Amino acid sequence: MANQLLELKNLKKYFPLGKGFLKDHKGDVRAVDGISFSVRGGDSFGLVGESGSGKTTVARLILRLVEPTEGEVLWDGRDICKFSESEMKEMRRNMQMIFQDPHSSLNPRKTVFKSIAEPLIIHEGMRGRSLRERVEELLGIVGLKHEHMFRYPHELSGGQKQRVGIARALSLHPKLLILDEPTSALDVSVQAQMLHFLESLQEKMGLTYLFISHNLAVIRYTCDRVGVMYLGRIIEMGKTEGIFSSPRHPYTKALVSAVPLPQAEQPEKMIFLAGDIPSATHIPSGCRFHTRCPEKIGAICEEVEPSTHRFSDGNQVDCHLYQ
């Protein structure tokens, strides 16, 4: 589809093991094992998963902070994995990342002003008055005041630090923001504000969001579409509402069931998964979820990797129950 801003095609990232001086290749950590999805301009897409799902690696692949082992990352139809250094430098203005921990993503020795000004100085060569005006404008957009400009990170609250990170990310007019757990380091009473703010920012500036989180409530609140990841693959994907209200894949069902609800009545039937999440160095054969699946059919789940089945509601699932 022509209007997909970002499209990932069969993206893989394997990290080799056993690179000792004998250089014998003992195997790979298959962090991302064939991911495909697309995001339309202006939309919010969520990637949800637990440890080892590969969701953070996907973000780093999109930004080319790591190189893919296989597959394509298409921006407006062009494969950015084939870009040169200088093309990539230009490309990086289009996509920015907001990190999880605002405490560590800001240089503690730089004032708010310096942190926000840095990309403007590097990419646009801005100086003096115009630089200062632009920084003030960005502070205004994120709801910070003039008085915050010359503070150091330790003089700000968690929410304020997060906003500085956002202002910095917005400085070069990106089209895509990748938000990696943007609220998990914030207190509950501030989380909702931050998400409202991100939502209005998106509307105002026509941004596209890729949200990465293990927190289903945050994803459900913010994203139109979601991809559920498990051990490097997307096992279910589609419109957020449908996926969370009527999950099809047994893993999604377990994930939804696991969310502890802040209410007096707890669900009677909770789904518990057996055992732990397997290591990405030893991905189970067949369907990678079969070792923990409460709805396993039989040998087919152990031997054959399920293909993607698409439903009429636009959602898709990778599971033998639906083949």
Place this chain on the structure above:
Amino acid sequence: MEPILEIKDLKIEFATFEGISHVLEGIDLTLGRGDTLGLVGETGCGKSITAKAILRLLPIPPARIVSGEILFEGEDLLKKSEEEMKEIRGKRIAMVFQDPMTFLNPVFTIEEQLTDVILAHKGKEDSGLRGGRLNRKQAVEKAIELLREVKIPQPELRIKSYPHEFSGGMRQRVLIAMALSRSPRILIADEPTTALDVTIQAQILWLIHDLVQRHGHSVLLISHDLGVVARVCKKIAVMYAGNIVESCSTVQLFKRPLHPYTQGLLNSILTFSRRESEAQGIKGMIPDLIQPPSGCRFHPRCSRTMDRCLKEKPPMIEIEEGHWISCHRYESPLSPLFKRGVGGD
């Protein structure tokens, strides 16, 4: 029946570079026998400090216990010697913390660490044993049993592993096993599942719930996550900036939260439900405890303040059975706000 733990008017200060931080402003807390009580609050509310104070784990200085009592089975823990506390810690009151890796020694096997705990006792009054000391072999058997209780598969094999060979969820199970190995009267769990994945968290919370039901421990569960607390606890105490602002049954808290902070907190939570319910958030910020707000510490963020709120700290009163609240708006059950049956404004 006398409650197993009773905290009375506990005031604690912390000396910091910027001044004295008044971290606990005089809290009252009661844990009945067999109760499961959740202590809930955001950053800086004092919940972890309260837990550590019970076991006298706060470094003194910089901490200072200004006043108050912590009565465990009628005896004030604050007056006990370090020797006496050693007999209590881990044996009569046990604690499980957030990050299991920090509490397991990486160079010893699980077997060694578990048996160490089981064997470390002095007196004969230990309720976990029958007739005197166990020998090493018996301790190992007991350790394997404990691992089985916390649902670690093939415990007789896995006991030989080192901590790094276990996943986060398994390590937490080991810590729970350690904590329960001496059959403590009270289990304190401080954010026991915060560092774990959602599906693993569900397993661990269920495990705690199951163990508590079967063995009847009294539990104090500390968390910033109301959902977590709702899964394990029948009672909840909400803390804000060094005070307990509301305390009642879990059912009461969700059906009829009274304190403006509790209401704000419940409104802020992104319930994993339809989007139509917009989460609100609470305006303002958690206060600096070196120069805390006067009177009621919540007043700068409260939409229902009166003059009194700036001047006096509200007392804790029992507004209906089992439901305690600290708010000038609810002076008595006759207060209009209470009678109106308002859940929110």
